[in-house]
Amino acid sequence: MKREERKRGEKTVKRSTFVSVFVIIIVILAMMNGCAQTTKEPDKPAILNVKIDVKSPIALQKKTEIACIVTYGKEKVTNADEVKFEIWKQGNGQHEMLQAKHKGNGKYAVEKIFTEPGTYSIVAHVTAHNMHNMPKTDVVVGQPSEQAESGEHHEDHDDSLTVNLHEHIYEAGKPAELAARITHDGKPLVNVSVHFEIWKENAEKHEFIDAHENANGEYSATATFKEKGTYFVKVHVESKQLHEHKVEQVTVR
DSSP states (O other): OHHHHHHHHHHHHHHHHHHHHHHHHHHHHHHHHHHHHHHSOOOOOOOEEEEEEOOSSBOTTSEEEEEEEEEETTEEOSSOSEEEEEEEETTOOOEEEEEOEEEETTEEEEEEEOOSOEEEEEEEEEEETTEEEOOEEEEEESOHHHHHHHTOOOOOOOTTEEEEESOOEEOTTSEEEEEEEEEETTEEOOSOEEEEEEEETTOOOOEEEEOEEEETTEEEEEEEOOSSEEEEEEEEEEOSSOEEEEEEEEEEO
C-alpha cells in the first residue's frame, strides 16, 4: 500500500510540475508578445497630395480644362469632400471660385474660357480625409503678340530650372531650416541670390528671408513659424540672367 501511495504521490508531483512549467511558458510568451506590440512603431499617417494639371500658355477664347490629381498616400482620392479652383489675373483683385467635378481616377476638373491675355494664378482648394491642401501655380494666357497688344508683360519661365523644397512639415514656435536644391539643366545652380518669401494662408503679411549657399545648388535659411496652420513658401532665384520662383505649400503643426 505504501509503495502504491508513494507512486501516486510521485505522479501527482510530476503532473503539478508539468502544469507549472506550462503556465510559466504561457506567461513568458504573453509578455514577449506584449513587448513586441508596445515597441512596434505606429504607422505614419498618409499625406493628402494635390498636383495641378494645366498647360501653359493657354489659348484665348477657347475652352480650357483646369484639373488636379488628388492622392492620399498611394491611393487616388475619388470621394473628396470639396475641390475648388480659385483663379485670378495678376494685378486684378477679382478672384473667381469654380467648383470642380470628379472625372475619374482621382482627377477633378473644371472648364474655363479666358477672355483676356495675361498671367493668371490658380489655387486648387482640396478637402479630403480630414485634411486640406491648396497648391498654387501661375499660367500665361495668350501668345506674346497678344500680350504686347494688350500692354501685358510677363517673365519667360525657364523650364530647365528646378527648385525643390526639402521639407513640407514644420513645428510651430520652433526654429525651422528652410532648405532648397536648385538645378539648371540637371546641374546644381551656384552663385545665385536666393530668398524665401513666407506667408500664412489668407494673411496679408509676407516675410522675406535671405538664404545662403551651403553646397553646390543647396540653399538654406532659418525661419520660425509662430502659429499652426497652412503656409506658403515662395523660393525666389535671381541672377543677372534670370528671375525665377516656385511656390510650395507647407504644414505647420
